[in-house]
Amino acid sequence: MPRISAASNAEQRADTQRRILTAFGELLFSHGLPGLTMTDVARHAGVGRTAVYNYYADIEELLISYALDETEKFLAELRDSLGQLDNPVDRLALYVRAQVVDLSRRHLPPGPAMGAVLSPSSFAKLANHVGELSIMLQGILRDGMEQGYLPAADVNQQAQLILGTLSSSAARGSDEPAELEARVARTVRFIQLGAGARFDDDGCPVRLAPLPAVAG
Numbered sequence: 001m002p003r004i005s006a007a008s009n010a011e012q013r014a015d016t017q018r019r020i021l022t023a024f025g026e027l028l029f030s031h032g033l034p035g036l037t038m039t040d041v042a043r044h045a046g047v048g049r050t051a052v053y054n055y056y057a058d059i060e061e062l063l064i065s066y067a068l069d070e071t072e073k074f075l076a077e078l079r080d081s082l083g084q085l086d087n088p089v090d091r092l093a094l095y096v097r098a099q100v101v102d103l104s105r106r107h108l109p110p111g112p113a114m115g116a117v118l119s120p121s122s123f124a125k126l127a128n129h130v131g132e133l134s135i136m137l138q139g140i141l142r143d144g145m146e147q148g149y150l151p152a153a154d155v156n157q158q159a160q161l162i163l164g165t166l167s168s169s170a171a172r173g174s175d176e177p178a179e180l181e182a183r184v185a186r187t188v189r190f191i192q193l194g195a196g197a198r199f200d201d202d203g204c205p206v207r208l209a210p211l212p213a214v215a216g
Contacts, residue, residue, distance in 0.1 A: 016047060016051060016055075017055050019045045019046065019047065020041060020042075020045050020047065020051075020052055020055060020056070020062070021062075021065065021066050021069060022045070023041050023044040023045035023046075024036075024041050024045075024062055024063075024066050025066060025070070026044065027040060027041060027044055028066075029105070033063070036059060037059065038052050038053065038056075038058070038059060038062070041062065060118060060119065060122055061122075063118070063122075064118070064122050064125055064126065067126060067129075068125070068126065068129060071126070071129040071130075071133075072129065074098075074102055075129065075132055075133070075136075077098075078094075078095070078098050078136070079136075081094055081098070082094060082095065082136075082140075087149070087205055088140055088141075088143040088144035088147055088149055088150070089144060089149050089150070089192060089197045089205035090205065091140045091143070092140050092141070092144065092191065092192060092195065092197070093188045093192060095136070095137060095140055096162070096166065096184075096187055096188045096191050096192075097184050097188055099133075099166045100166055100169050100183070100184050100187050101180070101184060103166065103167070104180060133163075134159055134160075134163065137159045137162060137163065138155050138156065138159045141153075141155050141158055141159060141195065142155050144195070144197070147207070148207040148208055148209055149197060149205055149206075149207055149208065150195050150196045150197060150208070151196040151208060153195075153196070158195060161194075162191055162194075162195070165187065165190070165191060165194075166187070166191075169183060169184075169187040196208070
């Protein structure tokens with residue numbers, strides 16, 4: 001009988017864990033978190049309930065693992081997309097769009113709202129990832145102010161207001177494509193204008209005032 005190598009065993013474990021996380025995410029989308037059980041996840045993933053407990057002690061631990069995995073992928077994709085844009089107002093639009101679509105798709109409590117469904121110790125595990133999203137937004141706002149596309153304001157306070165708006169927008173309305181697109185477009189323009197951005201007749205961002213000449 002051929003021996004099972006450590007590499008193939010590790011691959012099998014990774015595949016099983018991925019199936020569990022995928023099943024959990026699909027159930028979150030279709031049924032939401034309340035009432036979701038480890039048995040539901042095991043059945044949907046096509047594995048035994050014991051297999052799920054081999055990876056996660058309870059639903060909260062599974063939720064944390066799923067949230068960290070999804071957030072890490074989201075951050076990587078968002079950084080790459082933002083890096084392809086120069087104008088900070090356009091980058092703000094991309095950030096808002098990505099957040100609303102992602103929050104609507106995942107059906108997870110966004111940002112600090114996760115604290116309402118997690119224990120303090122579990123929520124602390126998400127702090128760095130959640131913080132990175134806020135820092136990313138603050139960087140976009142700061143660039144907009146420094147480049148003259150946004151009026152000077154308290155960056156941290158403005159970021160918190162925007163994040164709150166994103167959470168509210170994601171929680172309202174259906175995920176039907178046309179309705180979601182209309183909601184995203186409204187949210188993008190509402191936040192851009194609320195941050196102080198202005199546009200020309202063609203809809204392109206304009207500087208609020210000429211930048212001072214740089215000596216030398």
